[in-house]
Structures are given as structure tokens and as C-alpha cells.
Amino acid sequence: MWAVETIELTKEYPVGFWRRRSKLALDRLSFTVDGREIFGLLGPNGAGKTTTLKLLLRLVFPTSGSGRILGRPLSDVRVHARIGYLPENPSFYDHLTAEELVNYAGWLFGLPGAECRRRSRRLLEQVGLAESAGVAVRKFSKGMTQRLGIAQALVNDPDVIFLDEPMSGLDPLGRRQVRDLILSLRQEGKTVFFSTHILSDAEMLCDRVAILDRGRLQGLGSLREILSLSVSSTELVLEEPDGDVLDALAPFTAATVRTGDRVRLELVSDADVNAVLEAALAAGARIVSLNPVKTSLEDFFLARVAGSTGRERGASTPAADLERIPEARSKRP
């Protein structure tokens, strides 16, 4: 039994004044999520990530296709007793305090009062809001609201947790806390399904990812597979090379980047590494390192997204909206 399964899930929204036209938000999406894994749904803004989550949570209804959570159809509201959900940019009742809100969530799950209070205290502590338990939600910052959202999503000790952009609005410390929390949830044997457009988060957390663009699935697989897909190029770093060295290596070089005393040469894809090394040593180069550069998640993502729309990498694409984290550009062994 899959934790989450979608079969040809499609969603069209009616648009226009007479609602006669329709906009395709999700196109025949099929994937499965195993239990005890962290699954990331990636895509630029408007890719269909939130629509997928809303379909799974039955906040909107599919135009066609179906889905199952923990073996039960999406229409079976009883399965919600075993799931937790953090919406994108969550909003809560202004008149409640943080503790009252988590208690209310617990009550909706049918938990007894004493158990609600015990769990809400523990969860608020876990997300770093213990000292703000009695503060009205309207006084919370965006980051605090996000963490409160996570606390209320966990009050029923769910088997599957859906998080829509969980890092949104968090400062670096908050992001770290949420990352640690997601990892600890997997350790507890839970399935975490989250959407994000921040690739570094996905790269750090996910066991498997699905990439969406304009409602279509562009890629699906384990992160391990994706990140070790292929060596996209080889990188040679030299210390204080003179002109002769660079001239000798020019036939093998695709790009050169100088950083301080060092020069990083990106070798042409079909370069014979032995021949490059021999040429470099013969020219008197001081070699610092020679590394294969593997495909990063961002490279993979950009290739799929740009490929799906026929746009060039680096051009103004939806992917340009992505938060670019320099460290995620390349993954070295």
C-alpha cells in the first residue's frame, strides 16, 4: 500500500466571466509515494504544486483521474484522521492564542481535552513557540505563524504529513528548525510530502522528488539517482598558472574562471583526462584538484523545466523565479 498515490489526476479551473473557458492546472499526474520517505514536489510558481496538494486534501475536486492516501480514496474524509496539513502561507483565527488554536485542532481530531492540552504544549515547545503559547495569533510574525501551522498539523500524530512550502517566510534559524523537524518525522516512521520551490531544501531533505511545470510531470525519481545521474563535466583547478599553461590546455578547456590565485578550468565534455593531466604537467602547472562535476538538483530541474518549454537555460524562465542557492549549483563528490 502506498502512502500517497495519484492516477492520471487532472484539474481544470473554469475561467472568464461566464466560466466557459478552462485553464489546465494539472495534467494527468501519476506518481506514488512510499511510506517512511520524504517526498518533494518541486516546480516554479504556477506549476501545479498547491493544486496537487489541494486535490489530495479534497479542498478542490479533480476534473478526472483519482488518488488514494494510505489506500483510501480521496473522497473518504476519515483518512484525514491520519494526515496532517500545513497550507501555503497559513492563516489562523486572530481571536485565539497559539495554545487554543492547537487545542482546537486536536478537538477536531476527536482528542480528549487533557490529551489535546498535553500535545499542544509538547508541540509548541518542539517548534519553538512554548513561550508564546498564551499570545494571540494575530500578534505572530510570519515565521511564528508558519511554525504554529506545523504544530497544528502534527497534533494528531499523523502517518502522512503534507506541507505546502514549509520554509516560506522563515529566517535561516527557522528553516534549520523545520528541516530538523522534517528529518525527525521521517525517523519516527512518518511520510512527509512537501512542496517547495527552494531546491536546496529539497536537495537536503528529499528521498525522492517529482518535478512539475505548467501542470505536467517533468521528472520523477530518487534524489540519489538524480544526483548521480552523470558526470556533466570535469573541473581542473590550477594554482597561479602562467600563460603557457593556459595555452597548452586551451584545446581541452570549455570555460575558465579565475578566483584569486587560482584558475578553475571546466573541461570540454569529451576531454581525455589523462591527456589533460600530461599536458598540464608538461607545461609546469601546479594542479590543486581534478574533480568530476555531477549534475545538481538545480541542473536537473532547469534541464527538465527549460526542456519542457523549449527555453534555454539561463533565459527568463519560470525557473528564474526560483530562489538560487549558490551551494546548490554543483555537487562535488
Added chain:
Amino acid sequence: MSRVAAIAVHAFKESVREKVLYNLVFFALLMIGAGILVSSVSIGINQILLVNLGLSAISVFGLLIAVFIGISLVWKEIERRTIYNVLSKPVARFEFILGKYLGLVLTLTVNTAIMTVGFYLALYYEKGRLGFEDLAPLEAIYFILLQLALVVGVALLLSTISTPVLSAVFTLSLYLIGNLLEDLRGFGEQSANAMLRNLLRGLSYVLPNFGTFSVISQAAHGQLIPGYRLWSNSLYALLYLTVLVSGAVLIFEEREFR
């Protein structure tokens, strides 16, 4: 039932934390208090005036409260997207609507009870004692409460398909028309146009008959309501609000939250 109770209690809490409600209840009590002054300067009809003014204040301010909370509570949940947090829990959509409705009725009941206490204090101040004959206003207040339960049902139904302003306009319009249904039917019966006659007769059966709950003047004259009317009006209100809440549930079941 636990989930319905949770939503009802939450809706009640949300309503009672609205400052506007306190203002409305305060003004209602002020009106009742003013009734003492007005009745003290009238000769012979001071008690009739006080009851008339007091019950009218309870009815009018109750109506404002019913419309205000009825149109806003569900709409606010959708507009502020707090509905996501509720419907992602094991809460069926009918439980949400039923819970909201019961919470609204609970709020109205508590508010009406406060105004009723104010009214009877004023009556006691005026008469110096309270007797069996003073039960008549209590019956009228019960009818006002039934009327408000219907009003809040109409407002809830409309708020699932419309904006608060439009819902308020339609609810108040329906309230006014519902108080004039007898006149509407009488007008139709006198019309030579058969189509108009049938249309008005049909409307008088379909639209909520708020006029049947108006017994303020009888109460002011100390006339108790016959038992059969208490039962028939209670049953009518129960049946009608079942239709209203079921309608709201049916609409809500199909609604998407984008």
C-alpha cells in the same frame, strides 16, 4: 458529534469576541432602559409602551446581530483561508456547516437571554413586582428567537454563495418580505391576473413567513399565545431551518477552495 460541538463552540467564541456584538447588546439595553423613561411620561399605557419598546429593541438588535454574524462567519473562514485547516481534518463538510449554524444560534440565544434579563429588570422596576401575566413577553421573546434562528439560517445559506454585503441585503430584504407575506397573499387574491395571483400565492408558501412570529402587540396587552400556535410555529421554524441548513450544506459540498 464531537467535531460539530468543537466547531459550534469555536463559532460561539469567535462571535462573542466581536466588539460589535457588545455594542449592539449595549444599545438594546439602552433602548429598554429608555422605555422606562418614555413609559413614565405616558398615562395609563406605560406598561404597554415599555413591553412594546423592550421587545422591539430585542427584535431589531437581535436581527442586526443575526445578520452580522450570519453573513460573516463562514465567509471569513473562506476569505482568510482558515477553512483549509478545518477541512483538512476529519471534518465532513456538513459537520462544518451544522457546527457553524449551532454556534450562531448559541450566540443569538445568549445575546437574547442577556437582553431578556435587561427587559425583565426594566419591567420589574416599572411594576414593582412580576406575575404570571408577565409570561406573555417571554413567549414573544421565544418567537423572536425562532425568527432570528431562521434569519441566521438564511444569512448562512446566502453567505455560502455570495459576498457579505449582498448576503446582508438579500437577508434583510427577505426578512422584510417575510413579514409582509400575509399582505402579499391578500394582494394576490384581489388581483384579476391569474398568473400574478398564483405567483404571489406560491411565493407566500415558499418564502419564510417571519410575520407568523410577530406577537409583540399581543404580549404588550398581556395576551398569552395559544398552545397550538407555540407548537405549530416551533415546528414551522424547525422544518424551515432544516431546509435552509440542508441547502447551505448542499452548496458547500460542491464548493472548491482555490
